[in-house]
Amino acid sequence: MNNADHWLKYLNAEGFVIAQSKVKGDWGIEMEQREGTYFHFLAQGTAYFSLDGGPQIRLEPGDVVVLPQGATHQMRSSPQSKVASLGEFVKNIQTLYSKESDATIVVCGSFGVDRYMVMPAIKSLPPSIHLRAESSGVTTPTSELLKQLQSEVENARIGSKLVVRNLLSNLFIYILRQWSESEKAHVGSWFFAMQNRHIAKALACIHQNPEIDWSLDSLASEAGLSRSLFAEQFRESVGETPYSYLTRWRLGIAAQLLAQTDLSIEEIAQKTGYRSEYSFNRAFKKARGRTPTKERERRQSPENGPPIAIV
CATH class of the missing domain: 1.10.10.60 (Homeodomain-like)
Structure with a gap:
């Protein structure tokens, strides 16, 4: 990404947080294919993520998953948990909601990238990007931004919506950079x-x-x-x-x-x-x-x- 500054300069990825869910117990949700670039940030607890029909990945606190092309995917509390549609999950959220300190906290949102403008780059990305939280106490710009994002969502203050939009724009660039530095680009991308x-x-x-x-x-x-x-x-x-x-x-x-x-x-x-x-x-x-x-x-x-x- 070192030679992509001329592209990143115009990459406006201001997005929004769709929901912050605090849940406990047995739960699962399936989100169908939809146009857009989405993310799930696991702020607390554990969860399991999978693309439609793919293997399940255990998410730890601080992990983030990005769906560049909005692919069908599932999130669940355990590998055996059944999943419900987004509509059913929202309908039952009051039953799952928990104020307890050990509740699982998931922040979900969308990056507002102009898909028409950046389609060649978006299509070059895999269906999902999983970035793990840093180990040994080492922080990165990505992990720091995610902490700021969680703080703004949980403690809404004057200007929080604007701050969140700007945080997400920067977060998208950091995620692209972290992914590009750890993964080899495929020929023809x-x-x-x-x-x-x-x-x-x-x-x-x-x-x-x-x-x-x-x-x-x-x-x-x-x-x-x-x-x-x-x-x-x-x-x-x-x-x-x-x-x-x-x-x-x-x-x-x-x-x-x-x-x-x-x-x-x-x-x-x-x-x-x-x-x-x-x-x-x-x-x-x-x-x-x-x-x-x-x-x-x-x-x-x-x-x-x-x-x-x-x-």
Whole structure:
């Protein structure tokens, strides 16, 4: 991840905590496949995690599991515990809820990554990432952030929702970094492409300067490869053509500018490499299903700030 700063700079992963559950006894929950990137942080107690049909993994206090593609999975109190659907679990939560000091505490939430923008990277990740708590009392940025997250969730104060969103954005980056430093990227994946100095150079050009009128020839020249070899290596490693990736990135930046600035649609079009407001509107609607104006209204709506639920 050392050469990915130009990508991480624009990675806005502000998310939200869906629930903090304090449970005791025999319990189990199954969460079906859903779009999004989710996490489970075991703050206290033990639990067992498994992907649909996969082996069970014992979780210890401080462990975190991330589901990059929102895969179907189960959490349970013991390997033999039966699982219920999310709806049934919520319905029975009052029976399972415990105020006792030895209750199992699980913090569940979602990372608000723009999946359209970072899809090649998300698809390169495994269905689940399990990071264990550090042993021998050694702390890491990830473990420290998780402690802060638990504190903010348990002791809601002024600005807690904003703090949680920022903590989750940083947490996602730390998790990606910790995973990438401990796991070898598979050939043909986005993370592997970032280790290819030729393709990484082209990706840096796209990430840092989306407003430039990049062509296959100009990107190949920056990468130091022939046109045909660059196109072949890019598609094999990133999973799509350079033009498709460029469009994905430009529109991701545009979505952020729509949400975070008061720039006009025309100004955003120019900053993201579109020669006219019309061509930008057309490309944005084709890719995202709504016009830039509708996207701005949706992103800036106060209703898009889910509350923290403690159950």
